[in-house]
Amino acid sequence: MLDYLIIGLGLAGVSICEQLDKKVATYKVINDTSQTSSIVAGGLYNPVILKRFTMAWNSKSQLEMAGPFYASLEKKFNVTLDHNLSVMRRFASVEEQNMWFEASDKKELSEFLSPKIINNDNPNIDAPFGYGEVLNTGRIDTALLISTYKEFLIEKDRLVQETFSHDDLRLEDDSVHYKSIRAKRIIFAEGFGLSKNPYFNYLPLTSTKGEYLVIKAPKLQETRAIKSSIFLIPWGNDIYRVGATYKWKDTLNAPTETSKIELMMKLEKFLKCDYEVIDQLAGIRPTVTDRRPLVGQHPKYKNAFVLNGFGSRGVLIAPFASKQLVQSIEENKPIHPEMDIVRFIEKFVAN
Numbered sequence: 001m002l003d004y005l006i007i008g009l010g011l012a013g014v015s016i017c018e019q020l021d022k023k024v025a026t027y028k029v030i031n032d033t034s035q036t037s038s039i040v041a042g043g044l045y046n047p048v049i050l051k052r053f054t055m056a057w058n059s060k061s062q063l064e065m066a067g068p069f070y071a072s073l074e075k076k077f078n079v080t081l082d083h084n085l086s087v088m089r090r091f092a093s094v095e096e097q098n099m100w101f102e103a104s105d106k107k108e109l110s111e112f113l114s115p116k117i118i119n120n121d122n123p124n125i126d127a128p129f130g131y132g133e134v135l136n137t138g139r140i141d142t143a144l145l146i147s148t149y150k151e152f153l154i155e156k157d158r159l160v161q162e163t164f165s166h167d168d169l170r171l172e173d174d175s176v177h178y179k180s181i182r183a184k185r186i187i188f189a190e191g192f193g194l195s196k197n198p199y200f201n202y203l204p205l206t207s208t209k210g211e212y213l214v215i216k217a218p219k220l221q222e223t224r225a226i227k228s229s230i231f232l233i234p235w236g237n238d239i240y241r242v243g244a245t246y247k248w249k250d251t252l253n254a255p256t257e258t259s260k261i262e263l264m265m266k267l268e269k270f271l272k273c274d275y276e277v278i279d280q281l282a283g284i285r286p287t288v289t290d291r292r293p294l295v296g297q298h299p300k301y302k303n304a305f306v307l308n309g310f311g312s313r314g315v316l317i318a319p320f321a322s323k324q325l326v327q328s329i330e331e332n333k334p335i336h337p338e339m340d341i342v343r344f345i346e347k348f349v350a351n
């Protein structure tokens with residue numbers, strides 16, 4: 001009998017496996033390719049909401065935890081996952097510059113917003129009002145993380161590459177049974193796939209589709225991530241990611257022509273050199289109506305758990321939320337009340 005069966009190997013699944021390894025727990029993961037969010041993600045981590053110049057929820061403590069978390073994965077697999085990357089907020093007006101100054105003066109933000117206005121020195125970018133620099137930012141190579149983790153699990157015979165069928169799951173008081181697998185507990189980390197999960201589909205998970213263009217722009221020569229109405233993220237070898245979009249109705253992972261046009265129009269508002277679109281990527285962010293993760297125990301089936309709802313901030317939230325979930329199961333510690341799915345108990349009762 002295994003200690004855990006985990007469904008899904010995106011950022012949520014990987015981070016759960018890591019926490020379980022620390023507890024020397026045994027587990028298997030079942031994963032398919034139905035969701036792509038963690039693979040197409042830009043992987044940026046940045047504790048500040050750059051639209052409003054406010055701190056993202058709980059981001060300071062998440063950032064403190066994320067650094068050592070990804071560093072330990074780099075060491076474990078001997079790969080580079082964490083890339084130092086400055087994030088420059090392009091100002092659209094003097095008013096925005098003033099808002100930035102005001103924000104950078106606030107106690108909680110001063111650590112993350114440089115108070116200096118930085119003039120643009122790249123002739124291929126139009127930024128007449130300059131930039132504000134966000135401090136303590138970077139990019140995690142999430143695609144490399146997931147593929148490396150897959151290989152690791154395959155080597156340890158801990159990965160089943162198939163679609164989990166909820167109909168074949170039997171939950172008993174002290175165990176869960178799925179085909180030939182028996183485990184003490186099951187953790188669902190399915191991203192937007194949760195919408196098909198009959199145990200947890202009472203939770204208010206919604207989809208926010210995101211698309212990126214991958215462009216080649218040899219003349220651009222930019223090493224920092226530029227945040228205008230969209231991000232321009234350097235990817236090395238004259239390649240950049242441009243995006244992402246936010247769409248709430250389309251739940252398919254396929255790229256669309258509409259988003260391509262939207263992103264090109266936004267890009268051309270500040271990019272002044274030639275570029276070529278070489279690829280387009282799409283994924284569904286698992287978003288929650290109250291913008292907080294979904295973490296915790298099923299109200300009725302006490303050996304079924306969920307880790308989801310990371311929205312657009314999976315890189316920072318995953319280490320924090322997974323640690324809380326495992327500590328709640330193994331050490332009976334409380335989950336942060338804003339993440340605990342107990343907050344939706346009325347929806348379960350009404351279901």
Ligand SMILES: Cc1cc2nc3c(=O)[nH]c(=O)nc-3n(C[C@H](O)[C@H](O)[C@H](O)COP(=O)(O)OP(=O)(O)OC[C@H]3O[C@@H](n4cnc5c(N)ncnc54)[C@H](O)[C@@H]3O)c2cc1C
Pocket residue numbers: 007008009010011012013030031032033034035036037038039040041042043044045162163164165189190191192193194209210211212243244245282283284285286307308309310311312313314315316
């Ligand atoms: C375009 C885009 C850009 C983004 N950029 C950033 C960024 O810069 N920084 C950041 O922090 N976040 C970013 N995000 C958000 C981040 O990607 C998500 O928060 C995160 O990936 C969610 O991880 P997850 O593991 O919960 O879900 P997912 O990545 O969707 O993983 C779920 C896994 O479960 C599998 N699965 C689902 N159902 C089943 C089933 N029935 N059987 C077997 N397997 C199943 C799926 O195939 C998938 O492998 C971005 C997202 C998108 C779409």
